[in-house]
Amino acid sequence: MSAAAHIVILGAGHAGGTAAALLRQYGHEGPITLIGDEPIPPYQRPPLSKAWLKGEADADSLALKPLEFYAEHNIDFRPSTTAVSLNRGAKTVALSDGSDVAYDALIIATGARAIALPIPGADLTGVMFLRTAADAEQLKATVGPGKTLAVVGGGYIGLEVAASGRALGAEVVVLERETRLLARVACETLSTFFKAYHEQHGVTFELGASVTGFVGENGRVTGVTLADGRTIACDAAVVGVGAAPNDEIARDAGLETARGVVVDIEARTSDPAIYAIGDVAHRPMPIYDRMFRMESVPNALEGAKQAASAIVGRPAPAGEVPWQWSDQYDLKLQIAGYAFDVDEILVRGDPASGKFAVFHLRGDLVQSVEAINSPPEFMMGKQLIGNRKPVSKQRLADPSISMKEVAA
Amino acid sequence: MAKITYIEHDGTEHVIDVKNGLSVMEGAVKNNIPGIDADCGGACACATCHVYVDDAWKSKTGEKSAMEESMLDFAENVEENSRLSCQIKVSDAVDGLIVRMPESQH
Numbered sequence A: 001m002s003a004a005a006h007i008v009i010l011g012a013g014h015a016g017g018t019a020a021a022l023l024r025q026y027g028h029e030g031p032i033t034l035i036g037d038e039p040i041p042p043y044q045r046p047p048l049s050k051a052w053l054k055g056e057a058d059a060d061s062l063a064l065k066p067l068e069f070y071a072e073h074n075i076d077f078r079p080s081t082t083a084v085s086l087n088r089g090a091k092t093v094a095l096s097d098g099s100d101v102a103y104d105a106l107i108i109a110t111g112a113r114a115i116a117l118p119i120p121g122a123d124l125t126g127v128m129f130l131r132t133a134a135d136a137e138q139l140k141a142t143v144g145p146g147k148t149l150a151v152v153g154g155g156y157i158g159l160e161v162a163a164s165g166r167a168l169g170a171e172v173v174v175l176e177r178e179t180r181l182l183a184r185v186a187c188e189t190l191s192t193f194f195k196a197y198h199e200q201h202g203v204t205f206e207l208g209a210s211v212t213g214f215v216g217e218n219g220r221v222t223g224v225t226l227a228d229g230r231t232i233a234c235d236a237a238v239v240g241v242g243a244a245p246n247d248e249i250a251r252d253a254g255l256e257t258a259r260g261v262v263v264d265i266e267a268r269t270s271d272p273a274i275y276a277i278g279d280v281a282h283r284p285m286p287i288y289d290r291m292f293r294m295e296s297v298p299n300a301l302e303g304a305k306q307a308a309s310a311i312v313g314r315p316a317p318a319g320e321v322p323w324q325w326s327d328q329y330d331l332k333l334q335i336a337g338y339a340f341d342v343d344e345i346l347v348r349g350d351p352a353s354g355k356f357a358v359f360h361l362r363g364d365l366v367q368s369v370e371a372i373n374s375p376p377e378f379m380m381g382k383q384l385i386g387n388r389k390p391v392s393k394q395r396l397a398d399p400s401i402s403m404k405e406v407a408a
Numbered sequence B: 001m002a003k004i005t006y007i008e009h010d011g012t013e014h015v016i017d018v019k020n021g022l023s024v025m026e027g028a029v030k031n032n033i034p035g036i037d038a039d040c041g042g043a044c045a046c047a048t049c050h051v052y053v054d055d056a057w058k059s060k061t062g063e064k065s066a067m068e069e070s071m072l073d074f075a076e077n078v079e080e081n082s083r084l085s086c087q088i089k090v091s092d093a094v095d096g097l098i099v100r101m102p103e104s105q106h
Helices: A014-025 A067-072 A133-142 A156-167 A188-200 A248-252 A297-312 A375-387 A403-407 B024-030 B066-072
Strands: A007-010 A032-035 A075-078 A083-087 A092-095 A100-102 A105-108 A112-114 A148-152 A171-176 A204-207 A211-217 A220-226 A231-233 A236-239 A243-245 A260-262 A274-276 A281-285 A290-293 A323-328 A331-337 A344-350 A355-362 A365-372 B002-007 B013-018 B050-053 B082-084 B098-100
Touching (some): A014 A032, A014 A075, A148 A156, A148 A220, A156 A188, A156 A323, A188 A323, A188 A355, A220 A236, A274 A297, A281 A297, A297 A323, A331 A375, A365 A375, A375 A403, A375 B066, B013 B024
Parallel strands (some): A007 A032, A007 A105, A032 A075, A105 A274, A148 A171, A148 A236, B002 B098
Antiparallel strands (some): A092 A100, A112 A243, A281 A290, A323 A331, A331 A365, A344 A355, A355 A365, B050 B082
């Protein structure tokens, strides 16, 4: 790509914002246009369900870069704007303000959106998602002492909101369809641990609860109805039941899609002038010998590095081990890898101590690790996932043997 | 406000005025200085904001928490003066601070 090439980035989230900054860091001199549907420049989403919700971080600290950064670095940031359609032949994107923008290279970083429940009352005021700063603002204004917050979905977002709701003084009830928490993303040991920990902090759970609707008064939610006939009273509800990729624009333009926009190891789509990164990308992960879509900040950053490197002609970044984290109360959960093709789950340490790690193994290879307040297990586990070095299960299960010795 | 000098592994220097209350990591990231990745945004979860603190400043940058110590223990190229820059708060006391970056954060 020539130094004067115009790079257009659709989506100003963590992935899109980082790609714009990296292109400048890597020396790209041509124009960059960054198009975002939110009114504010790119910011970190993770604190929305954690530090920000508790008032420990402000809008300035959430911003990836200060607003001036974009003008100073000749990045044309267009807030409150969406891409309507993509014309690959003409290499133009039609925008919601009626204008067209031409690109030499296009980066699709349109992210994912919270999945809405197709049930009655889902449009009542007070039934919320937690995806954007505006969502978080609304939630923070609603919950507090004397209020009851119903959380629909016992995944990581739901549990983080529950912890923050308690920190803000609200009563919190979590409604989960499955019979255990984190059913899609974690093993039973972790589900049991988190449930007990949240209960100790005053959260109530309804497991195996099928939510059938929301009821309200004067357009405002007052309760959640369940299939067993009960109504759980609440002043606000947060729905956290997963996210779907915003890949319609790519689909409509005929790019190859699967569970998101299909890309290669350099984040390039089936059109060589178009890249896709972050939550919207369905990307190869060589250590697991498969392709999938991830929703995490490290994934957004990796995609941004891949696309920016490919565009400026830098060598591709070394392959990464995917990871993510969650903070709840005083618990720090760090997860490395994904539990694909696992034949054994091994717990290191005692969950009752609040400090332990769950290793997911395939033979004697570590596929993933979930570490609670255990940085050595996370850091070393992450290395073992990356270097594919076999471990002794016996030694791994013995917390008296240090992780450095286990991996030696 | 504190003047902080960030020195990349290749010797490139960046002198930045950083607001009190931010972390040394945030001062670098918000000014698009290469070499401090800070993948987790300051949650002390990733050890990708590793820096070396010049000896003269070691006492003024505070003590490492157990979490920071533990994360650093498994980072690459760790030295006695290694810190995670997300855990160093900027105040008048660190005006003039010099930090150097490792070759890589990953």
